[in-house]
Amino acid sequence: MKLASWLHPILAVALAPLLPVLIQRVKALFAGRCGPPWGQGYRDLWKLLRKGGTYSRTTTWVFRAGPIVQFACLLVALLVVPAGGLSAPVAFDGDWILLAYVLGLGRFFTVSAALDTGSSFEGMGASREVQFAVFTEPALLIGLAALARETQSLSLSPIYAELATGWELPLRILLGAGFFILYLAENCRIPVDDPNTHLELTMIHEVMVLDHGAVDFGFIQWGSALKLWVLGALWAGLLPLGTLPGPLTRLAAGAGGILALAVLTGIVESVTARVRLLRVPQLLVGAGVLCTLGLLLTIR
Amino acid sequence: MAGVYSCPLFVYLAMPLEGIYLFGLLAGALALLAASGVGSLLAGRWSERWAVGIGAGGAGLACGAGLAAAVGALLRRVDLTVARPWRMPYGEFRLGLDPLSAFFLIPLFLLSGLAALYAIGYFRSWKGRNPGRFWLFYNGLVASMALVVAARNGVLFLAAWEIMTMASFFLVIFDEADSRSAHAGWIYLVATHLGTALLIGLFVLLGRAAGSQDFGTYAAPAGMAGGLFLLGLAGFGTKAGLYPLHVWLPEAHPAAPSPVSAVMSGVMIKTGIYGIVRLLAILGTVPGWCAWLVLGIGAASGILGVLFALAQHDLKRLLAYHSVENIGIIALGIGLGMLGMTLGLPGLAALGFAGGLLHVLNHAIFKGLLFLGAGAVTHATGTRNIDLLGGALKRMPWTGATFLIGSVAICGLPPLNGFVSEFLIFVGAIEGIIGGDAAVLGGAVVLVSLALVGGLAAACFTKAFGIVFLGEPRSGMAAMASEVGLSMRLPMLALAGLCGVFGLLMARGVRWMEPVVGLLAGGMSPAEAAPGAVRALVPIALFGLLAALVLAVAALAGIRRRLLAGHAGRETVTWDCGYAAPTASMQYTATGFAQPLTQAARGILRPQIESKLPSGVYPAASAYRSETPDMASQLFFDPLFRRAAWRMGQLRWLQQGRVHWYVFYIVLVLVLLLGWALWA
Numbered sequence: 001m002k003l004a005s006w007l008h009p010i011l012a013v014a015l016a017p018l019l020p021v022l023i024q025r026v027k028a029l030f031a032g033r034c035g036p037p038w039g040q041g042y043r044d045l046w047k048l049l050r051k052g053g054t055y056s057r058t059t060t061w062v063f064r065a066g067p068i069v070q071f072a073c074l075l076v077a078l079l080v081v082p083a084g085g086l087s088a089p090v091a092f093d094g095d096w097i098l099l100a101y102v103l104g105l106g107r108f109f110t111v112s113a114a115l116d117t118g119s120s121f122e123g124m125g126a127s128r129e130v131q132f133a134v135f136t137e138p139a140l141l142i143g144l145a146a147l148a149r150e151t152q153s154l155s156l157s158p159i160y161a162e163l164a165t166g167w168e169l170p171l172r173i174l175l176g177a178g179f180f181i182l183y184l185a186e187n188c189r190i191p192v193d194d195p196n197t198h199l200e201l202t203m204i205h206e207v208m209v210l211d212h213g214a215v216d217f218g219f220i221q222w223g224s225a226l227k228l229w230v231l232g233a234l235w236a237g238l239l240p241l242g243t244l245p246g247p248l249t250r251l252a253a254g255a256g257g258i259l260a261l262a263v264l265t266g267i268v269e270s271v272t273a274r275v276r277l278l279r280v281p282q283l284l285v286g287a288g289v290l291c292t293l294g295l296l297l298t299i300r
Numbered sequence: 301m302a303g304v305y306s307c308p309l310f311v312y313l314a315m316p317l318e319g320i321y322l323f324g325l326l327a328g329a330l331a332l333l334a335a336s337g338v339g340s341l342l343a344g345r346w347s348e349r350w351a352v353g354i355g356a357g358g359a360g361l362a363c364g365a366g367l368a369a370a371v372g373a374l375l376r377r378v379d380l381t382v383a384r385p386w387r388m389p390y391g392e393f394r395l396g397l398d399p400l401s402a403f404f405l406i407p408l409f410l411l412s413g414l415a416a417l418y419a420i421g422y423f424r425s426w427k428g429r430n431p432g433r434f435w436l437f438y439n440g441l442v443a444s445m446a447l448v449v450a451a452r453n454g455v456l457f458l459a460a461w462e463i464m465t466m467a468s469f470f471l472v473i474f475d476e477a478d479s480r481s482a483h484a485g486w487i488y489l490v491a492t493h494l495g496t497a498l499l500i501g502l503f504v505l506l507g508r509a510a511g512s513q514d515f516g517t518y519a520a521p522a523g524m525a526g527g528l529f530l531l532g533l534a535g536f537g538t539k540a541g542l543y544p545l546h547v548w549l550p551e552a553h554p555a556a557p558s559p560v561s562a563v564m565s566g567v568m569i570k571t572g573i574y575g576i577v578r579l580l581a582i583l584g585t586v587p588g589w590c591a592w593l594v595l596g597i598g599a600a601s602g603i604l605g606v607l608f609a610l611a612q613h614d615l616k617r618l619l620a621y622h623s624v625e626n627i628g629i630i631a632l633g634i635g636l637g638m639l640g641m642t643l644g645l646p647g648l649a650a651l652g653f654a655g656g657l658l659h660v661l662n663h664a665i666f667k668g669l670l671f672l673g674a675g676a677v678t679h680a681t682g683t684r685n686i687d688l689l690g691g692a693l694k695r696m697p698w699t700g701a702t703f704l705i706g707s708v709a710i711c712g713l714p715p716l717n718g719f720v721s722e723f724l725i726f727v728g729a730i731e732g733i734i735g736g737d738a739a740v741l742g743g744a745v746v747l748v749s750l751a752l753v754g755g756l757a758a759a760c761f762t763k764a765f766g767i768v769f770l771g772e773p774r775s776g777m778a779a780m781a782s783e784v785g786l787s788m789r790l791p792m793l794a795l796a797g798l799c800g801v802f803g804l805l806m807a808r809g810v811r812w813m814e815p816v817v818g819l820l821a822g823g824m825s826p827a828e829a830a831p832g833a834v835r836a837l838v839p840i841a842l843f844g845l846l847a848a849l850v851l852a853v854a855a856l857a858g859i860r861r862r863l864l865a866g867h868a869g870r871e872t873v874t875w876d877c878g879y880a881a882p883t884a885s886m887q888y889t890a891t892g893f894a895q896p897l898t899q900a901a902r903g904i905l906r907p908q909i910e911s912k913l914p915s916g917v918y919p920a921a922s923a924y925r926s927e928t929p930d931m932a933s934q935l936f937f938d939p940l941f942r943r944a945a946w947r948m949g950q951l952r953w954l955q956q957g958r959v960h961w962y963v964f965y966i967v968l969v970l971v972l973l974l975g976w977a978l979w980a
Contacts, residue, residue: 049863052864052868052869053870054870054872055870055872056871056873056875057871058691058772059874060770062770065853068856069853071852072849076852080845090844091841092842093727094723094726094727094730094842097723101714101754104754105713105714108713108758108762112762112766115766115770115888116770116771117875118690118770118772118874119875119876119882120887120888123887123888123892123893124888127888127892127896130755130759130763130897131759133755133758133759134752137751138751138755141747142744142751145729145747148730149740152734153734154727154731211874211875214863214867215859215860215863216860219856295733
C-alpha cells in the first residue's frame with residue numbers, strides 16, 4: 001500500500017506533459033483543426049532541455065533560480081496530494097497548509113525572476129500574478145477547510161479517502177465549482193488568462209516567462225503541467241467514485257478524473273471568452289464565496 | 301526549583317544550584333550593560349574609538365552571556381525568583397527567571413548583540429558627536445528590556461518599562477539634524493506614555509487586591525479579570541503596536557537609526573506581547589469575550605498592517621507596517637490559545653499559544669534581518685524610497701541574498717522559520733474548525749485572516765525585494781551603491797542562517813517550547829494534556845518534506861548545470877518587444893506594482909493622489925504621486941489630539957507667567973489637601 005502510493009507522483013511527473021496537449025487537442029476539435037500530436041509536449045521538453053541559453057545582462061541568479069524553485073515546489077506538492085482515494089506518499093496533520101504554501105513559494109520565485117529582467121512587460125505580469133494570488137489562496141484554504149470539517153480529518157489523504165465513500169452532493173457541487181475556477185485561475189487558463197495570446201500586454205503568466213529559454217523554460221513548462229495535475233487532483237477527488245478496490249484502479253480513476261478535467265478545460269476555453277482584467281478579481285471572489293458556502297454547509 | 305533567595309549577590313554565584321548560576325550570569329549581563337554604557341559615555345570625551353569599543357564590546361559580551369543564561373534556563377526549565385530590598389514604596393528588587401521569561405530573553409539578547417555589531421559599521425562617522433551618547437542609550441535599552449522581562453514586582457516593572465521607553469526615545473531622535481525624527485520621537489513619546497498610564501492603573505488595581513506589588517501574590521479580584529485584561533491589552537498593546545494603537549510605529553521605526561529600528565521592531569515591541577502573556581498567566585482565567593477581542597484585534601492588525609505596508613514607498617515605513625501585521629499574527633495565535641482555554645480544548649490552546657509565541661522568536665529574527673538590510677541599502681544609496689532604487693543585488697550581493705531570505709521568511713513560506721510558526725497557528729485554526737461548533741467561527745476567522753495576510757505579504761515582499769534589488773537602478777544614487785562592510789554583513793548573514801536553521805530545526809520538534817506553553821495552558825483542568833500535545837504538533841513528515849524541498853532545489857540546480865555545461869551562455873538585453881532604447885525608468889515601479897491591489901483597497905487605504913496625466917497629441921511631462929497616510933491617525937487620533945489641544949488651550953489663562961500666581965496655586969492645593977485629610 002505504502003509503495004503503491006509512490007506510483008502517483010511518478011505517474012504524474014511522467015504524464016503531466018500530456019495535459020496541455022490534451023487541452024489543445026480539445027480546442028482544436030472545436031475549431032475544426034487537427035491539433036498537435038500527442039507527443040508534442042515531450043518533444044518540446046526534449047528540445048528545450050538540450051538547448052543552450054541566452055540571458056539578459058540585467059538578470060542575476062534570482063532569474064535562474066526561479067524555474068528551479070517553482071519545479072521543486074511542485075514536486076514536493078505532488079508528495080502530499082492523493083489521487084482517486086489512493087493515499088499520498090506523505091500524509092500528516094495540516095499537510096494541505098504545506099501544499100498551499102509551497103505553491104506560494106513557487107509563485108514568489110517566479111514573480112521575483114520576472115522582476116529580475118527589469119522589463120515593464122514582465123513587471124506587469126508579476127503585478128497581476130500576485131494580485132490574483134491574494135484572492136485564490138484564501139479561497140483554496142477555505143474550500144479545503146470545508147472538506148476537513150466534513151470528514152473530521154486534518155490531512156489530505158484521509159480527507160479524500162473519506163470523501164470517496166460519502167455522497168454529499170451539495171458540498172461537492174459547490175466546492176467543485178469553486179475549485180474549478182481556482183484551477184483555471186492558477187493555471188492561467190481562459191477566462192482568467194490566455195496561454196495562447198500573442199500580445200504581451202494581455203498576458204499574465206506567459207509574460208512573466210518571456211525571457212526564459214532552454215532548460216529554464218523546460219522546467220517552467222514541465223512545472224506548469226505539474227500544476228495542472230496537482231490542482232486537478234484536488235478537483236478530481238471531489239468526484240463520488242466510491243471506494244475502489246486495489247491501488248491501481250484508484251490510481252487509474254484519479255488520473256482519469258484529472259484528464260477529464262483537462263477535457264472540460266478545453267471545452268471551457270473553446271466556448272468562453274476571457275473576462276476583462278478588472279473583472280477577474282470578481283470571478284475569484286466568486287470562487288471564494290462558493291468555498292465559503294461549502295464551509296457553511298458543513299456547519300449544521 | 302522554585303524558591304526565593306534573599307541574600308547578597310555574590311552568594312548567589314556561589315550557590316551550588318545550576319539555576320542560580322544562570323541567574324548570576326543574567327545579573328552579570330545586566331550590570332555589564334549598565335557599566336559599559338556609562339563607561340562609553342565617559343570614554344567618548346577623549347576618544348571615539350574607545351567609546352565605540354567599550355559600548356559595543358560591552359553590549360556584545362553582555363548579550364552573549366545573557367543569551368547563554370536564557371537558553372540554559374529554558375532548557376533546564378529553571379524557575380526561580382530572587383529578591384533584594386529596594387528603598388521604594390511598594391518596590392522590591394525582585395527578579396525571576398522562568399521558562400516564559402527565558403523564552404523572551406532569547407531573541408532579545410540574540411538580536412541586540414548582532415545589532416550592536418552592525419551599529420559599529422553603520423555609524424561610519426559620528427560627525428563630532430560623542431558615540432557614548434548612542435551606546436549609553438543603546439545598552440540602557442537592552443538592559444531595561446531584559447529587566448522588564450525579568451521583573452517580578454509591579455513598581456520595578458514600571459520603572460524598567462519607563463527606562464526602556466526613554467532610552468528608545470533618545471535613540472529614535474539620535475539623528476537630531478532631521479526634524480522629522482524629532483517629530484516621530486514626539487509621537488512615540490506621547491503614544492507610549494498614554495499606554496504606560498493605563499499600565500499604572502492596571503498594576504495599582506492588581507496590587508490593591510493583593511496587598512503587595514509582588515507578581516507572585518497577584519490575583520484577579522472576582523469579576524474584575526476581564527476589566528483588568530482589557531486595561532493590560534490597551535496598555536501593552538500600545539507598545540506592541542496592535543491596531544489601532546500602532547500609530548507610533550510607522551513614524552518611529554523609519555526615523556530611528558537602522559540597528560535601533562531592528563531592535564525596536566524585533567524585540568522591544570515584543571515586551572508588549574510579553575506583558576499580555578504574563579498578565580494572562582497571572583490572571584489564570586479570563587472571560588470568553590477577551591479571547592474573541594484578541595482574535596478580532598489580531599485579524600485587524602494583520603490585514604490592515606499588510607495593506608498599509610503595500611501602499612508605502614519608504615522601505616523602512618513598509619517594514620514598520622509589517623511589524624503591525626506580524627504582531628497581528630502573534631495575537632491571532634494567542635487569541636486562538638485563549639479560545640481553546642475558554643472552550644476547554646487543550647489541543648487548540650497548545651497550538652495557538654505555541655504558534656503565537658514561536659512567531660515572537662521568528663519575527664525577531666527575520667524582521668531584525670530585514671531592518672538591517674534596509675539600513676544597509678540606505679547606507680549605500682542614501683535613500684529609503686523604493687521607487688528610486690533597483691539593481692541592488694548586483695551591487696550588494698550579500699545584503700541582497702540575505703534580504704531575499706528574510707523576505708521569504710516573513711511571508712511565512714517554507715522551508716524557513718516563518719512558515720513553522722504560521723503552520724502551528726493554521727493547524728490550530730483547523731483544529732478549531734473541525735472541533736466544536738463554538739470554535740468554528742474562531743478557527744475560520746484565523747484561517748481566512750492568515751491566508752489573506754499571507755497572499756498580501758507575498759505581494760508586498762516581491763515588491764520590496766523585486767523593485768529594490770532586481771532590475772536596473774532607477775536613479776544615480778542606486779547605481780552608485782556598493783556592498784557594506786564586514787561588521788554590517790556578518791549580523792545579516794547570521795540572522796539569515798538562523799532563518800534557515802530554525803525553519804528546519806523547529807519543524808523537527810518544538811519540545812523546548814513545552815514548559816512555556818504549559819505555563820499558559822496550565823490554568824485549565826487537563827493541564828498535562830496541553831504540553832504533551834506540543835510534542836506531536838510538528839510532525840516528522842513536515843521536516844522530511846522541508847528537507848526534500850531543499851534537496852529538490854539543489855538537485856535541479858545540479859541537473860541544470862549539467863545540461864547547460866556544453867553550451868556557451870550568450871548575454872544580451874532583456875526582450876524589449878522590438879523597442880530599441882529601453883531606459884531604467886520604463887521598469888515597473890513599486891507604486892505601479894502594487895497599484896491593482898491598492899486600487900482594490902482604496903476605500904480603506906484612502907491614498908492621496910496627485911497626478912498630471914499626459915494629454916494632447918504630443919504629450920509633455922506627466923507626473924504621478926501617491927501618499928497613503930495612516931487611517932487610524934487620520935480618522936481618530938489627529939482629530940482627538942486637535943480637540944484636546946483646543947480644550948487645553950482654553951485653560952491657558954491659568955498660566956500667567958507670574959511666580960506669585962504659581963505660589964498661590966501651590967498653597968491652594970496644599971490647603972485643599974489638608975482640608976481633605978482632616979475631613980476624611
